[in-house]
Amino acid sequence: MMGCWVLNESLPIIVVLLWLGMNLYLFMVTFRWYEEEESFLYTRVILGSTLAWAKASALCLNFNCMLILLPVSRNFISFVRGTSACCRGPWGRQLDKNLKFHKLVAYGIAVSAAIHIVAHLFNLERYHLSQSEEAPGLPAALSKLGNSPNESYLNPIRTAGTNPVIELLTTIAGITGLVLSLALILLMTSSTEFIRQVSYELFWYTHHVFIIFFISLALHGAGRIVRGQTPESLLLHNVTFCRNHYDKWHAVAQCPMPRFSGKEPSAWKWVLGPVVLYACERIIRFWRFQQEVVITKVISHPSGVLELRMKKRDFTMAPGQYIFIQCPAISLLEWHPFTLTSAPHEDFFSVHIRAAGDWTEALCEAFGAQGQDLKDPCSLPRLAVDGPFGAALTDVFHYPASVCIAAGIGVTPFAALLKSLWHKCCDSQSQLKPSKVYFYWICRDARAFEWFADLLLSLETQMSEQGKAHFLSYRIFLTGWDEDQALHIALHWDENTDVITGLKQKTFYGRPNWDDEFKQIAYSHPSCHH
């Protein structure tokens, strides 16, 4: 148990350190190789160590671009989650932080790209200077290589006096490099937290620029303009001797003209796997979009909450998971996540949707939540469902006493959990470990989640009918209250049921006093160590 706790707390840090360590390792190894490799000695004469900086950051870029697509392949993540057995809990929760990892890798790409761009700016400038009349002896001689028919060039800039900008725009590497940087900047400026709140659609549609990014990445090295000496040439041409006798190369036998070639592009090898995986992911989403979803019931709760009960073939869920819903009638490209509020034993799955933005308002209107007239079942819009995703809340089933704490909208997964717990408890066949569940719900005002209070009420009635009233102990804390409410509550204090929620357990006002709460729970369960 202790080991699992340590793993739980330190897993995020371990993952970040592993990633960072891998980046640094790749950087150092490549840097050293390019600084010491003999075949690149002549290239280093012209470029200096910015060659190594550019190539090392390029490898980091390859590594990060490979990683960036993995956290957003949610079906792949569900697959990994389903098949891993060791220490399920912590790894499952770690997989839930996929978007955080995606952003971390994106920052890594930005930093590596910045280093790469600056290094290549210096490289291009140095290539340009080596081709000019003022260039010193060896670089000038090296730059002239390639002018005669039999020679291979080292310096990709072949003429003196041109503007490096023109040189950039006439090479594949230059153009793709510019497109890549531009795509990266557009991706980042439209993904800031502010923009995501202002207009999620803008973020989502602009993010598809990543397609252009990956195509350009695959083509970026195709020109092979950064060159090193070929292995055959190294055998014939003694670099350490010949570098000091560059004016005698064509004459001396030890120094035949050196031949150069560029390395074949390698970026596509890194990203091919994830790109194919992500393409499959999108295909799966499209296939799920085609699958039929039958809406069995539409319930309109107060405070603008819509409950949708649906059925889909081969749909299995665990409490605490969520699904993505798409409504083609509203938007073809938007999938929105909603937590499942039904329990696995029920023959339908349900979500509760609150009208809180463009898409949800349109959905509520389409399902007739706003108007008074009933909608004809055949005229309801079609829905598509993808999922379920997310880590399940199944840890509760492994301990004798559990404390569940929910705040505001976070109560939605607990609807599924409580229903599931109750069903398992009533099912006399299963030997259930949990004998007591403490549930805390802290909410600013209960109006938005009145549907949940209804659920608690029905659970309470069922529990007292079955004689298991002590199984679930719940406390509701309303933190937003005013004097009129307080007056109203004080007057009805002595009644059996709570005046706000109608439940047997009285509602509390203000924030919970956690010291007291935990002390009491620890006191009531002396044999449990957690």
Next chain:
Amino acid sequence: MGQIEWAMWANEQALASGLILVAGGIVATAGRFTQWYFGTYAIAAGVLVCLLEYPRGSRAKGSTLERCGQRYLTAVLKLLGPLSRNYYFRAALHLALSVPAGFLLATILGTVCLVIASIIYLLAAVRGEQWTPIEPRPKERPQVGGTIKQPPSNPPPRPPVEARKKPGEEDATPAGGPPGGPRVNPIPVTDEVV
């Protein structure tokens, strides 16, 4: 897509372009590249763009998150009047500022980014958007005596609370009072009821 406020994205893009211009300019100047004087221009243009774009305009609906410390620049921008409000002007300014930096390799990325920002500003201007400064909310002074309730106006005997209450506030749902933030209880809450 009709609800997108393009100016918000244009602002982010322009700010980023300004920073990239400055960075490219520094590289060119420090490295003494050929025609590095374009680099010094890029630094100056980049700083100007950053100063102009740093204060975020307020959104048409909803609240806007300010950038840290933008009040001072907002005050300066307000003085410029229509020059800061009008997005056509901003689009033209960014386009003009970006052109000279296009001649130097180190700053060409900044140029292209700024041109894109200029295009988005043009789109925003065509859709009628305008830059409005985010006004600071006036600090609410605590009202003396605000919590003192009026003494009862009826002499006793008085009808119970329910009869006196307005019909909107009934039992089953909580009163629609203002959800004022979390309250700290004056006395600690203990678990004594039920």
